[in-house]
Amino acid sequence: MNRPRFILGFLIAVLAVAFGGFDALAQEVQEAIAAFAPAPKLTAADYPTIAGVNSRIAVWIFAQLHLWFAAFVLAVPIFVFIIEVIGMKTRDKRYDDMAYEFIKVSITAYSLTAILGGGLLFSLILFYPHLFNYLSTIFSETMFYYALLFFAESAILYIYYYGWHWLQGGFKKWVHLTLGLGLNAVGTTLMLLANAWLTFMMSPAGVDAAGVFSGDGWAAIHNFLWNPINIHRFVANIAYGGSIVGAYAAFKFLTASGPQERAHYDWMGYNANFIAICALLPLPFAGYYLAAEIYAYSQQMGITLMGGIFAWLFIIQAVLIGTLFLSANYYLWCGMGRSDGAKRYTKYIKYIAIVLVGAFLVWFTPHTLVLTNEELKALGGPYHKILGPLGIMPAKNTAVNVMIIFTALSFMFYRRANKVATVSWVNAGNAIQVALFTAGIANIMFLGIYHGYFTNTVYKVAASIPQVLTTVLVIVGSITLDSFIYKGSREVAPLHWGRIPGRAQYALFLLAVAFTWLMGLMGYIRSGIRQHWHVVDIMRDASPDAFTPTLGFAANVVSVAAILFMAMVIFVFWIAQVSGNKTLPSGYWKEMAT
Amino acid sequence: MKIPRLLQAVLVLAAVYFGFILVFDIILDAVIPSSLLAMYMFFAAAGVFMVFTYDEEQTRELVAPIKALVEDPSKRPWRNIVFVILPLAVGGGTYMQMQPSFEAPLELRTIHPAPPSTAKIYGKRVNLLKLENPLRKIEKEDPEQFRELVNEGAAVYIRNCQYCHGDKLDGKGPYADGLNPTPLNFQDVGTIAQLQESYLFWRITTGGPGLPKEAAPWISSMPVWQDFLKEDEVWKVILFLYDYTGHRPRSWEHE
Numbered sequence A: 001m002n003r004p005r006f007i008l009g010f011l012i013a014v015l016a017v018a019f020g021g022f023d024a025l026a027q028e029v030q031e032a033i034a035a036f037a038p039a040p041k042l043t044a045a046d047y048p049t050i051a052g053v054n055s056r057i058a059v060w061i062f063a064q065l066h067l068w069f070a071a072f073v074l075a076v077p078i079f080v081f082i083i084e085v086i087g088m089k090t091r092d093k094r095y096d097d098m099a100y101e102f103i104k105v106s107i108t109a110y111s112l113t114a115i116l117g118g119g120l121l122f123s124l125i126l127f128y129p130h131l132f133n134y135l136s137t138i139f140s141e142t143m144f145y146y147a148l149l150f151f152a153e154s155a156i157l158y159i160y161y162y163g164w165h166w167l168q169g170g171f172k173k174w175v176h177l178t179l180g181l182g183l184n185a186v187g188t189t190l191m192l193l194a195n196a197w198l199t200f201m202m203s204p205a206g207v208d209a210a211g212v213f214s215g216d217g218w219a220a221i222h223n224f225l226w227n228p229i230n231i232h233r234f235v236a237n238i239a240y241g242g243s244i245v246g247a248y249a250a251f252k253f254l255t256a257s258g259p260q261e262r263a264h265y266d267w268m269g270y271n272a273n274f275i276a277i278c279a280l281l282p283l284p285f286a287g288y289y290l291a292a293e294i295y296a297y298s299q300q301m302g303i304t305l306m307g308g309i310f311a312w313l314f315i316i317q318a319v320l321i322g323t324l325f326l327s328a329n330y331y332l333w334c335g336m337g338r339s340d341g342a343k344r345y346t347k348y349i350k351y352i353a354i355v356l357v358g359a360f361l362v363w364f365t366p367h368t369l370v371l372t373n374e375e376l377k378a379l380g381g382p383y384h385k386i387l388g389p390l391g392i393m394p395a396k397n398t399a400v401n402v403m404i405i406f407t408a409l410s411f412m413f414y415r416r417a418n419k420v421a422t423v424s425w426v427n428a429g430n431a432i433q434v435a436l437f438t439a440g441i442a443n444i445m446f447l448g449i450y451h452g453y454f455t456n457t458v459y460k461v462a463a464s465i466p467q468v469l470t471t472v473l474v475i476v477g478s479i480t481l482d483s484f485i486y487k488g489s490r491e492v493a494p495l496h497w498g499r500i501p502g503r504a505q506y507a508l509f510l511l512a513v514a515f516t517w518l519m520g521l522m523g524y525i526r527s528g529i530r531q532h533w534h535v536v537d538i539m540r541d542a543s544p545d546a547f548t549p550t551l552g553f554a555a556n557v558v559s560v561a562a563i564l565f566m567a568m569v570i571f572v573f574w575i576a577q578v579s580g581n582k583t584l585p586s587g588y589w590k591e592m593a594t
Numbered sequence B: 001m002k003i004p005r006l007l008q009a010v011l012v013l014a015a016v017y018f019g020f021i022l023v024f025d026i027i028l029d030a031v032i033p034s035s036l037l038a039m040y041m042f043f044a045a046a047g048v049f050m051v052f053t054y055d056e057e058q059t060r061e062l063v064a065p066i067k068a069l070v071e072d073p074s075k076r077p078w079r080n081i082v083f084v085i086l087p088l089a090v091g092g093g094t095y096m097q098m099q100p101s102f103e104a105p106l107e108l109r110t111i112h113p114a115p116p117s118t119a120k121i122y123g124k125r126v127n128l129l130k131l132e133n134p135l136r137k138i139e140k141e142d143p144e145q146f147r148e149l150v151n152e153g154a155a156v157y158i159r160n161c162q163y164c165h166g167d168k169l170d171g172k173g174p175y176a177d178g179l180n181p182t183p184l185n186f187q188d189v190g191t192i193a194q195l196q197e198s199y200l201f202w203r204i205t206t207g208g209p210g211l212p213k214e215a216a217p218w219i220s221s222m223p224v225w226q227d228f229l230k231e232d233e234v235w236k237v238i239l240f241l242y243d244y245t246g247h248r249p250r251s252w253e254h255e
Helices: A005-020 A022-034 A055-090 A093-127 A131-139 A140-162 A170-202 A219-220 A226-254 A259-279 A283-297 A300-307 A310-337 A351-362 A373-379 A394-418 A428-451 A456-463 A464-485 A504-527 A552-578 B005-027 B036-055 B056-071 B071-098 B143-160 B197-207 B229-246
Strands: A534-537 B119-122 B123-126
Touching: A055 A093, A055 A170, A055 A219, A055 A226, A055 A504, A055 A552, A093 A131, A093 A140, A093 A226, A093 A259, A093 A552, A131 A170, A131 A351, A131 A534, A140 A170, A140 A219, A140 B036, A170 A219, A170 A226, A170 A534, A170 B119, A226 A259, A226 A283, A226 B036, A259 A504, A283 A300, A283 A394, A283 A464, A300 B197, A310 A351, A310 A394, A310 A456, A310 A504, A351 A394, A351 B036, A394 A428, A394 A456, A428 A456, A428 A464, A456 A464, A464 B229, A504 A552, B005 B036, B005 B056, B036 B056, B036 B119, B056 B071, B119 B197, B143 B229, B197 B229
Parallel strands: none
Antiparallel strands: B119 B123
């Protein structure tokens, strides 16, 4: 640990300025920098064995559980803040109540995040002392600020939560909103700092080839993969947080005692699903950007990631992402039952389903197939002449853009279901929307096929950007147009909140479970592509666990961790429910007895 | 006559299944792998389930025959038949799946080996992350000379590589049928078009024995070409591979 050395350096600097001036200070700083040691070259003896515990699995599970909870508790304040603002603007108290209920769920989760973070820290120090020592040499300052920010986060969160009903109305509401903003700012900064540590291990910066730290902390933080991870995690956290509170609403819906309660939690589930979908839509692009940057940083890591040993986990990832889209759409379709006017649109659902499933099949078609010997002979190799081209990214990008556009279409139909447009140009408006969707899809297909298969890799990767922009244009354009078409529209009948089948709630559960598993598997891949390195090309992992485990083993560890996490989440839901229960024990208290 | 919804769902799935078989196995003569078909069918079934159950009334209609079979006293004989046949069919299917066969076991290898960051090639340590084809710059500087280099690469290829990788670079050389894994098809958009030239240099020069250990078993019969070809011959062959197939090497810069 170099904190004492830093403090000593600082004291020397102060004394040097006091007695010797700036030249002496510069010299001392130079000496301090020169004092950084190279990354240690370890042997198996440098890794303690404690109580027969497998070090890698212990750190793995603690890190994963911590990350799931951290993702949840960082995301909830983001959309709680937005919902609270909506409540303030519309003066609809339901939004304020819902925001409060969301933050209530995250309070217990916050404690669990801290406990699991402590578990991760202890397990790292105990099982990987040299790695922790090396990282803390480089990140001593960020670790120090991290701890301070953690206190700030706790303080703000508790005032924000416990002061919710106190800070209501007028100026007090503004104070409360400011606290919410502060909570998000601190939470996001915490995530950015932690991201710097893990991305440093993948794409080290601020160190030389031997791992000697240059003394420039910002260079180490701002390493090659820092921002791609930051963006991906920020968006993914919101989608994940939405899915977990959606599962909470589903849980409450299924255990509701009366129609009013059912209606409330149906509405809450709908909003949670809306949040999850909104963040899910840009997520594939954020993921693609991250993967492309990993490839750009290191061909070795890129191929290991998507073409090498982790390729089949990517197929599982594709399957889970497709499951997310299918569940989200299914929930919207079931939700149309709330409206008496939905019949006008339900006839289109089967076509949306055909496109979604078709795009989904392309999305997860592998490039290298699992073949029987007979099939291998019949095909003449492991590549399929028709299906093979669907196994590479241009086909995947095209498929996922189509899935996103059709999910947006499902959402538009849902929004329209209960309304009747009254503007005179409704037919023209609908025709423009059809044209927008058709042209957008044609453009996405053209970009995917032409640039994906008939130009070089630079354009192949770059074509994903206009594809995304087309998708954004179609969604934003059609929703904007829709808002004009339905301006002053009349409602068919009031929405029947609570009129939704129970199985739709299981779609919300599926969303949360699929997200959890997905994050666990992809988190493992992100970490696993370092292979036998603690810090890529700088600090080698010499522990007995330096090998890459089989995919089955890794999937089992992640699955066990996911089950643990789900058990803890159920505990969180239960605690949130218990806090509202009251028992009046008859004759127990003195006052009652008399 | 209206077809019952349960039968509709079964017919849709049957149509999807036989549709895949018809299109791939019969019309296109490119057999659809059973593992992939199973995945496709699972999610096609999920899609059918979603469409048939999002509405409460339609769901009741869908499950009505199943409910009647289980609950209706008049359906007792049918119930008994189904309750005998169904477990037998599941048991039989499981037995057929699990019974040992004489077929050689599957080899689930990783086809794309990840390159190391450095490798020892031609007696020197080469950084594969930074390595570039020294002849590539001639493409712009002197197109005529570049054409000559490509032709020289073609000659090297025809003398050494086409026996396995084929004279059309499609992996169908005269020896290809005797090899497993089969030689790579360079025309495929998923092979050299996805890779940097340094990757090809590493694969050609170090061959099967130079493959990394982390994704064994490697049984590639690719020779270690650094023992037979000169360094510039390898770079010329790489120029030829891209030139003939029309692919461009993976790079991060616009041209």
